[in-house]
Amino acid sequence: MTRSADALRPHERAVTTPTGFDAGLWFIGRIRTPWHRRSDCPHRGDAETGPDCHIEVFGPWDAALAGVGAHENLQILYWMDHARRDLVLQNPKFGDSATGTFALRSPVRPNPVASSVVRLLAVDGPVLTVRGLDCLDGTPLIDIKAAFGAMT
Amino acid sequence: MTRSADALRPHERAVTTPTGFDAGLWFIGRIRTPWHRRSDCPHRGDAETGPDCHIEVFGPWDAALAGVGAHENLQILYWMDHARRDLVLQNPKFGDSATGTFALRSPVRPNPVASSVVRLLAVDGPVLTVRGLDCLDGTPLIDIKAAFGAMT
Numbered sequence: 001m002t003r004s005a006d007a008l009r010p011h012e013r014a015v016t017t018p019t020g021f022d023a024g025l026w027f028i029g030r031i032r033t034p035w036h037r038r039s040d041c042p043h044r045g046d047a048e049t050g051p052d053c054h055i056e057v058f059g060p061w062d063a064a065l066a067g068v069g070a071h072e073n074l075q076i077l078y079w080m081d082h083a084r085r086d087l088v089l090q091n092p093k094f095g096d097s098a099t100g101t102f103a104l105r106s107p108v109r110p111n112p113v114a115s116s117v118v119r120l121l122a123v124d125g126p127v128l129t130v131r132g133l134d135c136l137d138g139t140p141l142i143d144i145k146a147a148f149g150a151m152t
Numbered sequence: 153m154t155r156s157a158d159a160l161r162p163h164e165r166a167v168t169t170p171t172g173f174d175a176g177l178w179f180i181g182r183i184r185t186p187w188h189r190r191s192d193c194p195h196r197g198d199a200e201t202g203p204d205c206h207i208e209v210f211g212p213w214d215a216a217l218a219g220v221g222a223h224e225n226l227q228i229l230y231w232m233d234h235a236r237r238d239l240v241l242q243n244p245k246f247g248d249s250a251t252g253t254f255a256l257r258s259p260v261r262p263n264p265v266a267s268s269v270v271r272l273l274a275v276d277g278p279v280l281t282v283r284g285l286d287c288l289d290g291t292p293l294i295d296i297k298a299a300f301g302a303m304t
Binding site (some may be wrong): 003013015016017020021022023024025026027028057060062064065066067068070072074075077078079080081087089090098099100101102103104109110111113115140142143144145146 | 172177178210233239256295
């Protein structure tokens with residue numbers, strides 16, 4: 001599930017990361033999906049045909065859900081807490097060359113904030129039912145935003 | 153530019169925030185825009201008609217830009233460092249009622265990570281020229297990702 005420090009693939013490059021952080025995040029909820037191993041997760045979520053997933057919002061933040069039911073689509077930000085953060089060049093498919101992290105959507109990145117636009121199916125108190133996620137069960141939630149236009 | 157702790161509008165609600173954080177972010181670059189006051193920023197960026205803006209990526213993370221030039225659109229995550237983080241109900245237009253933070257895209261949110269899909273115009277070493285941003289000059293950069301599909 002994790003990529004340990006010695007798991008560099010050919011052509012990949014790691015850098016020395018800064019000591020200390022510049023800003024802090026609160027985990028404001030938890031995402032429930034059918035996937036318990038990294039290898040089971042889809043490459044990208046599908047807001048039309050993907051399985052139903054649940055987003056549990058913790059108090060006191062659940063009060064901020066007022067009005068979300070009016071939106072067909074929501075943008076979800078979540079924290080890929082199992083991903084290493086020091087790779088600048090990655091070789092996702094074990095190919096002949098590597099690609100810069102910022103040209104990819106891999107969970108491996110300096111700040112592992114993932115973003116998906118999901119279809120909202122139901123709101124039941126602090127729990128949303130949605131389609132379009134791609135992450136492991138138990139993934140920490142960072143943000144929910146109204147989504148306009150189509151998907152990224 | 154900021155909304156101080158006593159600046160609640162009618163029907164807005166603030167909560168007591170947690171002590172300590174659950175995860176940390178590194179500022180990996182800086183965004184350069186024409187806007188120096190919050191009131192000057194557009195409500196949303198326009199990837200077609202907006203002004204050219206610049207994204208400066210700090211070392212050692214600039215090495216992760218390899219291959220970004222192949223993408224017409226990029227998703228940019230940035231940190232709204234002037235926004236308060238404790239509002240669960242907001243009244244952006246001073247109306248008769250408030251809306252939940254998660255039904256809005258306001259910079260005021262528990263984790264003030266903003267997300268825009270921009271059009272990439274040029275790559276010059278560690279500096280990208282893009283269209284579609286909406287933030288203050290000097291805003292901290294958190295992430296750059298390949299973008300597929302249309303906008304959020």
